[in-house]
Amino acid sequence: MTSPNEHTPAEPVEPAEAPANPGHEDTPWERLHPLTVWAGAAATGLVLGVGAVVGTVVLLVTGASLWALVPVPATVAFVALFAWIDLLRLRATRYRVTAERMELRSGIISKSYKSIPRERVRSVDVNAQIHLRLFGLCMVTVGTGEKIGSGADQIQLMFISAGQGERLRRDLLNRGPAPAEARDEMPEGTDGTAPDEVELARLSPAWFAYAPATGATVGVGLGAIATLLGINAQTQGSVWRWTSDWLGLPSSQEMASYAASRLLLVLPLSLLGLLVSGVVVLTAVAVETWWNYRLTREADGTVRLRRGLLTSVSLSVEGRRLNGVSFYEPFVLRSVGGACVRAVATGLSGADEKKTSAKSRLSPHMPTGRARSLAAALMREEGSPLDTPLARHPRSALRRRRTRAVFVSLLCAAVAAALMWAHTLAQRAWWEIVHEVEAEIVPVPMAAQTVESAPVWVWGVLAVLFAVLAFWYAQGSYRALGHGVHPRYLVVRRGMAGRDTVALERSAVIGWRISRSPFQRRLGLADVAATTAAGEGMYAAADVGLSQGLAWADEAVPGLLAPFLVHGDGEGAEPGEARP
Amino acid sequence: MSTDAPRLRPPRHRVDRRAVAWWTTRTLAVTVVLTAVPVVPAVVWEPVRLWFLVAAAAIGGLGLLITVVMPQWRYRVHRWEVTDTAVYTASGWFWQEWRVAPMSRIQTVDTARGPLQRAFGLSSVTVTTASAAGPIEITGLDHEAATEVADQLTDITQATPGDAT
Known part of the structure; x- marks a missing residue:
């Protein structure tokens, strides 16, 4: 291997053409790590290389020996091109951290200059995928919570050495000039606890038992099996034939008829199969994501999350930007006594809500009690804000949910009636077509047969079942509603499928949004939402009584709403005012 | 609930009266465009003319209703x-x-x-x-x-x- 330094000849660092930085022009610009190019080339080379070798073998076997000369050289050329472009990018990129700002200059063709004041740095994310770890590199993402330059609200460095990443993380969040000793103290991302660190949580392997407790487990299993079936269909069923020959299984027809005669046994078994494959996949994902999980608070208040088996992740959030905690209990997890904790923080927002919530996760699925104490520790409060007594919402909120359940039930009844009608009409020929299509896709076709042999009234039973479910959901969804005020936090709770209790710092509220649909106006209800820079940007007490919600908002942030409130039953009262 | 249950008082100022004309024009323009969409196939394609005309009438009727009601309503709220x-x-x-x-x-x-x-x-x-x-x-x-x-x-x-x- 040639010395990496050959690829980055010392270039004179020209003075910044961008806004001058008086007094700090002496801070040297730093480069990305030269091994970046090698790491990138190795990763693409490995992925493409395997494909190229397989391609060559296939071409040789099929006798197209001239074409067999193509894949490997083409791959080499592609990887070289890729590496060259990466090298240009690497040479064009410079960054530095001065006492006031972090600056990044980059771009091969169009040059870009990004500069953010250090006091605006909200979070630092140090991320190392497996191929980067082998080369001792890492990717650093600096989040600011606001847009810099065109679009993105973050600065990314791809890639610098792990030691540099750790130093950068400390410097950026510690504020002030970089302490000289830190530069030598942390050569690599060590795992030992520094003396001034407080450990908030550490992985207990038993928690992985909670990992598959999601509503999607069966779905994930279905996905895994559907992928296998897809591969089978792609190869015109040869995979299945090969497997069944090898295992000496009876033919598909025999198996299908055998299964059809024992449906009561086969159906639960196949469900169990789906469940087991879902459990395997989800547990594997959880182990990859949360291995080495540690959550610590550093001396300066920064909260640091470390996790990851193959891809190691270190996320640091400045203490005063952690504006609250979301205590999340999805239905299935809740029913087995589990929960997880997410951050409500500025500077963690992703492109959309889903990414934001993925980035905000501060814990794996864990026992409810443990999650509660972790949330309390994160908020540094004696009495946990989560234990604040929550006020009930008016009964009309329940009425609103029941009305929705009625509509769902009516819809189910209509669909069931249509299906019953179709079922009685379905002809022999029609079923033949369905069976043929199914046989194409599934090696042991049974689903259509099950439906065909089911009596007509099954649809009616299903509709009734769904209706009962809808009313039960309405009840649960109403009981989840609640809002309260803690001396430093406001607390809202909602959600049946995913119950979410959010504690938001009262000082982080930057406005209110009260919205009412026509139905809510009729019932005297409103959604009273606190807007904030943190997390999802808005946390609402849903379907709260209007005056109840306003009183709550007024208590949570004194003075803000007060000038716009009137008390008593004076004139101008809106129709449908919340009744006792 | 007690008599000192808080209510929101409306903000002090109304928007400009001309906003009603602006909202009316805007909604009318959208209505015209949306109504025109099913009219085109109705003109070109004989067999389904009736259905597309019915659709156009439904869209147009709803649009006109909103055009008449919405601006006045908005003016009272905004x-x-x-x-x-x-x-x-x-x-x-x-x-x-x-x-x-x-x-x-x-x-x-x-x-x-x-x-x-x-x-x-x-x-x-x-x-x-x-x-x-x-x-x-x-x-x-x-x-x-x-x-x-x-x-x-x-x-x-x-x-x-x-x-x-």
Whole structure:
């Protein structure tokens, strides 16, 4: 291997053409790590290389020996091109951290200059995928919570050495000039606890038992099996034939008829199969994501999350930007006594809500009690804000949910009636077509047969079942509603499928949004939402009584709403005012 | 509930009366375009002419109803107020929304006017905070008044310390 330094000849660092930085022009610009190019080339080379070798073998076997000369050289050329472009990018990129700002200059063709004041740095994310770890590199993402330059609200460095990443993380969040000793103290991302660190949580392997407790487990299993079936269909069923020959299984027809005669046994078994494959996949994902999980608070208040088996992740959030905690209990997890904790923080927002919530996760699925104490520790409060007594919402909120359940039930009844009608009409020929299509896709076709042999009234039973479910959901969804005020936090709770209790710092509220649909106006209800820079940007007490919600908002942030409130039953009262 | 149950009082100022004309024109334009969409296949394609004409009539009827009802309704709801400490707005018609943002948390204040708004001599003021909940908008102000409001807001927010998060 040639010395990496050959690829980055010392270039004179020209003075910044961008806004001058008086007094700090002496801070040297730093480069990305030269091994970046090698790491990138190795990763693409490995992925493409395997494909190229397989391609060559296939071409040789099929006798197209001239074409067999193509894949490997083409791959080499592609990887070289890729590496060259990466090298240009690497040479064009410079960054530095001065006492006031972090600056990044980059771009091969169009040059870009990004500069953010250090006091605006909200979070630092140090991320190392497996191929980067082998080369001792890492990717650093600096989040600011606001847009810099065109679009993105973050600065990314791809890639610098792990030691540099750790130093950068400390410097950026510690504020002030970089302490000289830190530069030598942390050569690599060590795992030992520094003396001034407080450990908030550490992985207990038993928690992985909670990992598959999601509503999607069966779905994930279905996905895994559907992928296998897809591969089978792609190869015109040869995979299945090969497997069944090898295992000496009876033919598909025999198996299908055998299964059809024992449906009561086969159906639960196949469900169990789906469940087991879902459990395997989800547990594997959880182990990859949360291995080495540690959550610590550093001396300066920064909260640091470390996790990851193959891809190691270190996320640091400045203490005063952690504006609250979301205590999340999805239905299935809740029913087995589990929960997880997410951050409500500025500077963690992703492109959309889903990414934001993925980035905000501060814990794996864990026992409810443990999650509660972790949330309390994160908020540094004696009495946990989560234990604040929550006020009930008016009964009309329940009425609103029941009305929705009625509509769902009516819809189910209509669909069931249509299906019953179709079922009685379905002809022999029609079923033949369905069976043929199914046989194409599934090696042991049974689903259509099950439906065909089911009596007509099954649809009616299903509709009734769904209706009962809808009313039960309405009840649960109403009981989840609640809002309260803690001396430093406001607390809202909602959600049946995913119950979410959010504690938001009262000082982080930057406005209110009260919205009412026509139905809510009729019932005297409103959604009273606190807007904030943190997390999802808005946390609402849903379907709260209007005056109840306003009183709550007024208590949570004194003075803000007060000038716009009137008390008593004076004139101008809106129709449908919340009744006792 | 007790007699001192709080209620929201409407913000002090109505928007400009010309906003009604602006909303009417805008809704009418959208209605015309949407009604025209099923008319084209109705003209070209004989066998299904009836169905497409029925669809056009339904869309057109609903559009006209909204055109007549919505602007007046909106005019009764839309209101705004700027105090020394906060911006307070009410908007919407079928779905209604009240927003409050304190001066100390305001990041930017813009005025904007589309071609149609300009034709009616109107402007909108957009007040941005750090929240992802979206900016607060006061639409349908007289152009002069909008500029005044924006200047006033800018002055107050500049005098208020803090980084607005």
